[in-house]
Amino acid sequence: MTQRVRSRIAFTTGGLLLVALALSQLTPPVGTAWRDAALLASSLLAGYPIALRAVQALRAKAFSIDLLVTIAVVGALVIGEYVESAVVSFLFLFGAWLEARSLDRTRASLRELVDLAPTRATVLRDGRRVTVDADEVLEGETVLITNGERIAVDGAVLTGTAAVTEASITGEPVPVTKRVGDRVFAGTFAESGYLEVVADRVGDETTFARIIELVEEAQESRTRRQRFLERFAQVYTPAIVVLAVVVLAWTRDLEFALTFLVIACPGALVISVPVAAVAGLGNIARHGVLVKGGESLEDLAAADRLVLDKTGTLTVGRPVVTAVQALGGLAEDALLTLLAALESTSEHHVARAIVAHAEQRGMPLSSDLTDVEVVTGLGIAGRVDGRPVLAGRRTLLTERGIAVDDRAVLSATAHEQRGATVVHVAVDGHLAGLVAVADEVRVEAADALAKVRDSGIRQVVMLTGDNAHTARLVGERLGLDEVRAGLLPQDKAAFVEELRAQGRRVAMIGDGVNDAPALATADVGIAMGGAGTDVSMETADVVLLTDRLDQFAHARRVARATVRVMKQNTALALLTVGLLVAGVLLQVVQLAGGMLVHEISVLLVILNALRLVRLRGPRRAGEAGGTTAAGREPTRQKEPAL
Incomplete structure (x- = not known):
């Protein structure tokens, strides 16, 4: 059953509840009979998709919350409590609709990326201009890009000049002037001008296509917390069923047992982590950073030591x-x-x-x-x-x-x-x-490292194969805690392993083949995607799509905020379930009222996670707090207290 069908069912059952409320005002017994008919129809209509998902879960040998609600709805119908059955099934279905809507909203960044994918390209073939599908362009062909056109390939500018907006790749909204020899990327937009580009990456090999693929994989991945909660639900659900049977045997009160069964459903707990993870990953992706999964997001948030390569990482990489x-x-x-x-x-x-x-x-x-x-x-x-x-x-x-x-x-x-x-x-x-x-030190490096320190990184170390004199100059300029020079790739990896052996959580940023062993050794490896090699980007857990360290600072800030939201949501969900169960046992919470409180907790969990979507990225030149034209020190942006 599609999400659209479930949405229609939810709103239809809501309408039937309003009809039942109006019919209850009619004179009995006619009004009562019509009201019960409307409530029964609402219960059956809303209960069907819930029961369907419960059966599907049982076939997969899994116990879901849908099973608890299905048992409760059937039980309420059996004892003639039509109001409770209709309200419970509607609230649960409506809560599922809210959850789907929120996850859909947090995935908007992926849809926006897909919408930016180029579909057509103009190429030179046998001396003639030919318009073809974007995925039909061949490597080595010359692609013609005119004013107002979306670029379909990765490649180098052969001739021409144009202002290109690279927001889809870098998150930077300000157009960049591209000239002969500069690189352009698929999915970016030529605001003005004309370019002839030699394609060196086409189709699924372009940077833009890889972004979409990695974001899809990341948003479908599971965090460690999420996997724990899924295992928890597999034990919790049958345990609640058994307890409900015990309550029924002890009290001989079927309605009371059903109320306990439904109120103990941890619906908000189940979505507390995934909705936050998807929101955080979407925000980070919109600002030019790809995190290759939920675990990498948690590792990024947990890191307390930052190790960096010099050339191409702390320096611009264009010596x-x-x-x-x-x-x-x-x-x-x-x-x-x-x-x-x-x-x-x-x-x-x-x-x-x-x-x-x-x-x-x-x-x-x-x-x-x-x-x-x-x-x-x-x-x-x-x-x-x-x-x-x-x-x-x-x-x-x-x-x-x-x-x-x-x-x-x-x-x-x-x-x-x-x-x-x-x-x-x-x-x-x-x-x-x-x-x-x-080489030159990156202009944003000092401010980005300051923000990283503010986010809980206790030590920043530079590892380089370069000479000690050059390394010392860079270290002094950026205020690094430690500088190690003249290192081979295995030496970098050994240093990272040494930190991890001391109980440190290490994040490593690099861009070259010689950084790949250290990236793989670190708790979380971060590759510079703008000028990084394929080997380093494949090895890394996080990819900075441009050569900007402030993107890493933002990703770290969002990752920590995401983990905080996960913890807050989990605590809120557990507290809600605990209070409601206590209220049921004290007989001060009824079935419909408990379900209402339960769905309110689901809504609060969703709204709390959606705050992550609004966290702003690195400030651009000319914005408040950004680097000014005069080169003044930018205002440090504190990490939000989520």
Whole structure:
């Protein structure tokens, strides 16, 4: 039976109750007979979907609350208490309708995302413009995007300029200007301008399609609290049936036993956790963060230690080459040409910076690459035009038996003290030069970390494979509690494991392949989705869809608020059931009145959860409390007392 049919039944039975109330004003016995007929019709009509769900649960070997209500309604009909049977069945059905409506509202973020999915695209095929379905675009095709059009693929801008609204991906409502070389994403909207984009992710592989898939999976997942309550209901329901039989045997009062049976139904308890979880997950998703399930939401709220990678996480991840120093007789241009060709096979931020620098200088990149070996956390090796090239940290060269003289050490140290990362380059088995690459700290990092501390994170630690000088400068600028530099991927994972062994609940944020082991080791792993690698995003429990740390601060705030609402709802539901059962046993609560109080508690649980939907996300530039044009310190937004 569909939700729409159940809704119609609920309102029809409500109408029959009003008809019965009007008929009760007529002169007996005619008025009484018609009133009872209306009440009986209302009871049977409302009781049918309740009984149907009870039978379905029994077939699945589960005891549901519907079973308790069905027994009570049948019992009330047997003893002729038509008013009680009609009111109880209507209130229960109406409560189920309220629950469905609230869950539907909290899932609105997913429907909004689906509505934003592009359906058509214009591509260049054989020199002609062809309009095709969005899922028919092929990887590598050129997609034409005009003013007022929704983008259908992920890709890089080949030509043109446009103002693109990326709210569906990032939660940021302000349009971003896209130029040649910039990336665009499916589901975003071209406010003005014209772009030609080379598609590199199409159909179900686009970022937008993955967002929808992950949100669907997260909202269908179960929290640990929810699974506990489901197990609790499996024991509680048959226990209440047995107690009702005991009450009947003890008192010989069928109406009293039925009243006890119905009033003991923990309806508000059953929905107390899922309605809050769905509301919280929906809010977080609307603001550019994907939490891959209810357990991850709880782990995010429980974390008390935050561990972060540096490059691409605390820094913008778009470093630039600041110096190229040739050593050993090789010309600077030759050194850069060989290095850029080798680094073109890597996705690392430093590698991208080197390749971009070479391209800006008009240097052709060789395609004759063989024996390429990525040494995770240390560097890369291979043959370019037949010549062996090795690039990376100083330790990589020394491990491969290549000497690094004092002059090179002094030069590298000078660059590192200015905050740069130094790539040591060896060609033909000898040190050939150094390339210094510098990155910028994210503008929102300091304020975001302050908000994270306000939300209960007691220690913030940065782990990086970069040199100690650069790491120290970043740590001092952001006021980090601890900085560890020169780490390999396994070292990062070992540090996280060490914290967990001490009883800490660790959240880890990273963006690269070398962060994947630590992300997997942490209680909750968070990947930077904007520039993060597929490996880190698949490993992580939470994905920040853009490179903004304030999105994490908001997700953490909502996660903690969600857990608080879960606890509040559970306490309210238990308190209500306890008071009502006590009232029944003291014979001061009757069946219809008890059901009314019960449904009011359901409504309060729903309304309490819906507050999570309204929690605002990170403040944008120009808003009150946001970063001002003059760069003033933003006002800290305190965590709400939910």
